[in-house]
Amino acid sequence: MKTADPELMRAINRFHVMDAIRRFGPIARVEISDRTELSATTVSAITGALLDDGLIITHQLGGIRDAARGRPRVLLDLNPDAAHVVGARLAPDHITIATTNFRADVRSSLTLPVRVGRHGVSVVADLVEDGIRRSVADAGLELSQISGVCIGLPGVVERGAGICRASPLFGERDIPLAAELSRRLDGVAATLDSDVNLVTLAEHWFGQARGLDDFLVVSVELGLGLGIMHKGELFRGANGLGPDLGDLLVKPPNGSGLVRLAEVASEESMLADARRTLSGSEHEHAFRLGRGMEKLLERAEAGDPAIVALLREAGESLGFAIANLIVLFAPPKVILAGAALAAGEALVRPLRDTVSALLPPSLADVADIVVHEWGDDDWARGAAAMTLRDLYGAPWGTTGPAAHL
Structure with missing residues (x-):
């Protein structure tokens, strides 16, 4: 047989x-x-x-x-010169692009300040294409020397088909973004992935999870992402789908009934609540300029009771979700990443307290919860690393490393 x-x-x-x-x-x-x-x-x-x-x-x-x-x-x-790849990450207010060699060393990077959500998909694709061409040129390379491109963005991504099923950045659904970018880039192979998977791989390669084959990453950005590294392999569901933590149902501490976690704990929901809470033309002007998070953090540091309460509720809701994830996976480490973590202890302390209160005694000391602030280049470097994994030839379609003693 x-x-x-x-x-x-x-x-x-x-x-x-x-x-x-x-x-x-x-x-x-x-x-x-x-x-x-x-x-x-x-x-x-x-x-x-x-x-x-x-x-x-x-x-x-x-x-x-x-x-x-x-x-x-x-x-x-x-061999660092064996191949070169490009990683790009789409965020609400900017696009970051990095060109790396075969070891994932950054050869060039750039950030384009743009309100991505205010533009259609075709305009965003134009911007990404222009940014990639510029980054490649800055690295002293030709586009023909690029072996692959990976684009990361928040939302639900079907990696195998290169389709963005849904993203808070776009009003459209089922966008074949990978094929569109490959066409624009003269046939260079392009893939698409959720940004939390990129930062999870980056943590595994360069960050706080080096040497760990089991850990979780929770990203708190425009949406809420969950990256799962299990036995050295990045978990994906059917058709390469990654889990969207924002769709998890929770019961808010001060509310009744169930809501989606993204409705109370994502950066988008926190900014919407803060905008309703803060009054005055000065505050409204900041939100209109896309500086709402800066304003929220400013008011939190000033001890504004309404903003502190808002962050506490978000932290408690995240803690509820993370406690359940620890019960399910028992990871040695849970890494928190994303722009909203700049809120500091006002958000993280209630999160930790909630996890401690909800975990059973048998799991109380299993997981170390850490905050890791990633720069824009790091997210894009994670996208490049995802392409490198494909070039290394993982035959089972995951990002798992070799088993090791």
């Missing part, structure tokens, strides 16, 4: 080796074998092919010798 597809197994093993080199390189073949649990013969064959393809390079350490053969020890690393 046939138990496995040899081509699939070779692709999986190749991916394991590539990812081990990325995570731990420069690295010797024997250590790759230890970390991936592949035989020395398999590792040698795969690394030989990767060297022939120019995807990895060698570093020979003359002072460190192989004990068995007395030869200089050879370490392997990714």
Whole structure:
């Protein structure tokens, strides 16, 4: 009886080796074998092919010798010039784009200040195209040298089809944005993903979750996102869909009945409530200019009781949701990210207190909740990293790294 597809197994093993080199390189073949649990013969064959393809390079350490053969020890690393990719992230008031090499080192980046939600999809696509072309040129490259592009945005994204099913940035639904951008970029392969998946991968590669194969990321931005890394693999549902935390039903602490979490705890809902609460032309002018969050934070720091209460309710609602996530997944770490976290303890303290109050004693010390403020470049770099995972050849369509000891 046939138990496995040899081509699939070779692709999986190749991916394991590539990812081990990325995570731990420069690295010797024997250590790759230890970390991936592949035989020395398999590792040698795969690394030989990767060297022939120019995807990895060698570093020979003359002072460190192989004990068995007395030869200089050879370490392997990714070839930074093997490929270049572009990552872009759409946010409510700006678009960030980064061009990286094969190691995800940023070669160039730029931010376009634009109120994305005020423009149609075609205008936004124009802006993204222009930004990508400029970033590539700033990196000293031609568009023909770009191996792939990944666009991240808030909302529900069907990654496999490159379709944005719904996003708070757009009034339209089921937007084939990936195909449209690929057409505009002369056929360069383009993919689409939710921005929380990008920051989850960035946390795994560069951030506070390096070395962890199980953790959650909760992003509090225009919408509410949930990234789930489980056993080193980024969780996706049917058709590559990612979960939208904002659709979770909760019961507000000071309300009756159930509401969507996004209605009480997203940046959009907090700004809408703050706009209704704050009166005066000065405040209204700030909201009209797109500086509502700055105004909200200013009033929170001043101790405005209405704004403090608003943030407390949002924090408690988020804490309710996160407590349930901890019960379901028991992650060692929950990372909070997003612009709204700038509210600081006014939002985070009630969140932590609610989680502590609701968790059962058996899970009280399982998860470490941390706040990580990401810069715009980091989100875009996460988008580039997502494209690199595709280039590394993950054959099962996830972003999982190699299993390691």
